[in-house]
Amino acid sequence: MKGLNLAYLQSFVAVVEHGSFSAAAERLQLTQPAVSLQVRQLERTLGAPLVERIGRKAQPTAAGMELLNHVGQIQDAVASAVAAVRSRTKGVAGRVRIGTGATACIFLLPPILKGLRKKYPALEITVVTGNTAEIAKALDENTIDIALVTMPLSGRMFDITPVLDDEFVLIAPADMPLPARITPAVLSDKPVILYEPSGNTRRISDNWFLRDGITLKPVMSLGSVEAIKELVRVGLGCAILPRMAVRDQEARRDLTIRSLTPKLHRKLAVVIRRDKRLEAGLGHTLAALKAIGSQS
Structure with a gap:
C-alpha cells in the first residue's frame, strides 16, 4: 500500500457512488480528466483495475469491490489520527x-x-x-x-x-536528652539512623559529619523516610531528615525536631x-x- 493517496481513494469512491466520472468530478469540484487521472494513478499503485464501464455506468471491478470493503476502516483510521493530532495542538494532552x-x-x-x-x-x-x-x-x-x-x-x-533549598533537621524521640545546639560532635555518640548510602541525600549528611572530622557509623540505614520516622518514634534512635518530611510532625509532642549547627541544606x-x-x-x-x- 506504499504511496496510497487518500485524494485518489476519495475520487474512486465518488466515481462508484455516482456511477460516472463526470458526476464524481462535479461532486468533488474537479475536472473530469483530473478524476480519471487520479483513478488511473490509484490503479497503478494497487496494480489492479478498479473501475469498468458497463453501458454508460462506471462500476467497480472485483478488485474495486475488495477495496470498497476497506474504505470505511481507512477513513475511520484517518479521522482518528487527525483527531489525536488536533487534541495535541488544541488542548493539553x-x-x-x-x-x-x-x-x-x-x-x-x-x-x-x-x-x-x-x-x-x-x-x-x-x-x-x-x-x-x-x-x-x-x-x-x-x-x-x-x-x-x-x-x-x-x-x-x-x-x-x-x-x-531544603533544610535538614534532627528528629529524635521526645525523651532523648539533647543540648540546645545540635552539632556533629553531639550526635557522634548517639544512635543515628540515616538514609541508605547510595544517594546524594546520604552523602550530604555524611559530609556534614566529615567537616568536623567525624565518620559516623549509623545504627541503621533505610531508603524510606516514613520508615525512618517510625523507627525514631519508637525510640530506636534519632535521624537527620529533610524538613519537608517532618512539617506535619512539628505540632506533635512525640518527636523533637531541631535545626542543625552548622545549618545543613540540600x-x-x-x-x-x-x-x-x-x-x-x-x-x-x-x-x-x-x-x-x-x-x-
Whole structure:
C-alpha cells in the first residue's frame, strides 16, 4: 500500500457512488480528466483495475469491490489520527514521565500533580522514583521526560534549574536528652539512623559529619523516610531528615525536631534534556515544577 493517496481513494469512491466520472468530478469540484487521472494513478499503485464501464455506468471491478470493503476502516483510521493530532495542538494532552526521589514524591509532588490534573485532565502523568544517579540515567536514556532531584548533578546535555533549598533537621524521640545546639560532635555518640548510602541525600549528611572530622557509623540505614520516622518514634534512635518530611510532625509532642549547627541544606533542581521537545503538556509540567520554590 506504499504511496496510497487518500485524494485518489476519495475520487474512486465518488466515481462508484455516482456511477460516472463526470458526476464524481462535479461532486468533488474537479475536472473530469483530473478524476480519471487520479483513478488511473490509484490503479497503478494497487496494480489492479478498479473501475469498468458497463453501458454508460462506471462500476467497480472485483478488485474495486475488495477495496470498497476497506474504505470505511481507512477513513475511520484517518479521522482518528487527525483527531489525536488536533487534541495535541488544541488542548493539553499526551504523556509526561517524571523522575524524582521518594521524599519529594511524597511531600512535594502531590499538590503539583493535583493542580496539573485539575487544569489538564487529558494529560497522563507517570512518576518513577530513585536516587539522583538513577534518575539522571533514565533522563539521559529518555525513559523519563523531566526530573526533580537532589544536587549535585552535572551533564552538558542537561538544562538544570535549582528550585528549592531544603533544610535538614534532627528528629529524635521526645525523651532523648539533647543540648540546645545540635552539632556533629553531639550526635557522634548517639544512635543515628540515616538514609541508605547510595544517594546524594546520604552523602550530604555524611559530609556534614566529615567537616568536623567525624565518620559516623549509623545504627541503621533505610531508603524510606516514613520508615525512618517510625523507627525514631519508637525510640530506636534519632535521624537527620529533610524538613519537608517532618512539617506535619512539628505540632506533635512525640518527636523533637531541631535545626542543625552548622545549618545543613540540600538543593533540589528541575532537570530536563536540552534537546527535549517541549510539547504543551511537558511545558506546563516544567513550569509547575520550576514554581516549587515560590510555593514553599
